[in-house]
């Protein structure tokens with residue numbers, strides 16, 4: 001179990017999903033839609049739940065970690081880290097969301113640190129991430145974790161985004177030690 005956030009005795013547990021049996025993928029799908037401030041489209045939750053279940057069933061722990069905050073039946077946060085396909089010591093923070101009612105309580109930060117610790121324990125030297133240029137909360141969130149901006153670019157889908165990079169070297173404050181993620185509960 002992850003220690004609670006500073007000064008918050010009710011901080012939700014962070015759990016590492018390791019099997020398709022233990023998780024409620026519809027609840028996770030609902031969180032992943034709701035976090036973007038819109039209701040799900042018809043059939044969207046079911047489709048997303050199936051895709052997520054398939055992703056977890058095919059999960060190779062050496063190259064990916066998926067974390068939940070708050071329990072798999074009613075998660076309040078979700079985070080995924082993935083090893084880069086080309087550079088083995090680069091990992092991506094690829095998908096981090098916190099339920100709107102639970103923001104600014106340190107949950108996103110704890111999820112990210114678990115993910116970064118997981119990647120670090122598997123050889124990550126660089127953590128990379130992206131967000132839309134108008135996503136002020138996410139930009140500030142990345143900055144608060146010590147990510148450096150790599151500038152704006154146009155993504156394949158035409159959206160304007162900002163790239164981020166977190167390296168072990170330097171004075172970055174929150175690059176966790178090896179094995180931090182090992183403290184996570186398993187689902």
Ligand SMILES: CC(C)(COP(=O)(O)OP(=O)(O)OC[C@H]1O[C@@H](n2cnc3c(N)ncnc32)[C@H](O)[C@@H]1OP(=O)(O)O)[C@@H](O)C(=O)NCCC(=O)NCCS
Nearest residue numbers: 096097098103104105106107108109131137138140141144
């Ligand atoms: C980005 C997101 C995951 C942050 O989750 P969170 O749990 O609220 O973040 P935390 O509470 O851990 O915040 C850590 C720090 O990030 C910064 N931060 C986070 N949200 C912020 C906001 N809305 N405005 C300004 N700073 C913010 C602050 O420095 C904060 O520390 P503080 O609260 O002590 O000031 C959440 O806002 C979210 O789910 N957004 C929608 C999905 C999204 O944009 N995901 C990222 C796409 S890459």
